[in-house]
Amino acid sequence: MADAIPALTSLPDPQFVMSTEGHRIATYTWGDLDAPTVVCVHGFASNARDNWVSTGWVRDLLRAGFRVLAVDQLGHGASDKPHDPRDYSVRGLAADVEIVLDTHLVDEAFYVGYSLGARVGWEVAQDLSGRIGRVVLGGVPDGIPLGRLDLAQARAYVDDGTPVTDPVTQNYIALTERVGGNDLRALLAIAEGMRRSGTVDPDAAHAPAQPVLFATGSKDAIIEGSKALAAACPQGRFVEIPDRHHFNAPGSRVFREEALAFLTA
DSSP, X not given: OGGGSOOXXXXXXXXXXXXXXXXXXXXXXXXXXXXXXXXEEOOTTOOHIIIIITTTHHHHHHHXXXXXXXXXXXXXXXXXXOOOGGGOOHHHHHHHHHHHHHHTTOSSXXXXXXXXXXXXXXXXXXXXXXXXXEEEEESOOSSSTTTTSOHHHHHHHHHHOOOOOOHHHHHHHHHHHHSTTOOHHHHHHHHHHHHHTTOOOOOGGGOOOSOEEEEEETTOTTHHHHHHHHHHSTTEEEEEETTOOTTTGGGOHHHHHHHHHHHTO
16 A cells, blocks of 8 residues: 555645634645544644645655644634734634534544644643544643744834844744745734733643653753653653754654654554
8 A cells, every 4th residue: 555655745725624713724635534534733834735745744644544634724824814813822723623623524533733733732632532542742832832932023023124133033934934825924923822812831730641642852942841741641752853953853754753653553
């Protein structure tokens, strides 16, 4: 069967799902409808193509016998990109994942998320514990998503091109501009919305009970926080992705191989 899976370099046409707020959420599917489903949710300023197709995740998941259901989170990819920070919260993004599963008639699934998608996955794993069997959380922040982003500098850059001096914010801006189709104002609204909505740190006292694989780059500043979240999960396990930082870890072969071994266990 592996030989029948071609190299994947592009996305199929999106299938749109309507959120409870009336926004269009782009979804993409590959594989046999009867195969076990893996839901893939990307990180901030990325999208389904950038995080999961170009890096080989979709190809490898298909070869392992899974059906893949990938999502462009609100504000990303082909999904709607509102500029109002009130449209964005971790709880809202988690609710979008539930609507995607319902619309695609997926009763049970595995979840793979990276960065912002991993923070959303922490919520999804708890809210849908009866539907999500195993969870992979890559580069999951242990605080408010994008909490290290300097909003004032990012806003000044978007509004009038004022140079950004904060190194972390520079990295996020570079990531944003690297991925085609990104809307800087929508992405800034996401970062602002996470703070305005009262998003709190992941609650270690109410950690997901199902098996969870945590994976973070050895050069990622959030690695100790990710390890702490793994330790808080009854069935949590941590894998360090060698020689990777937050922005290039999704492309790691080690990360993919560890995740596939975990999902097929």
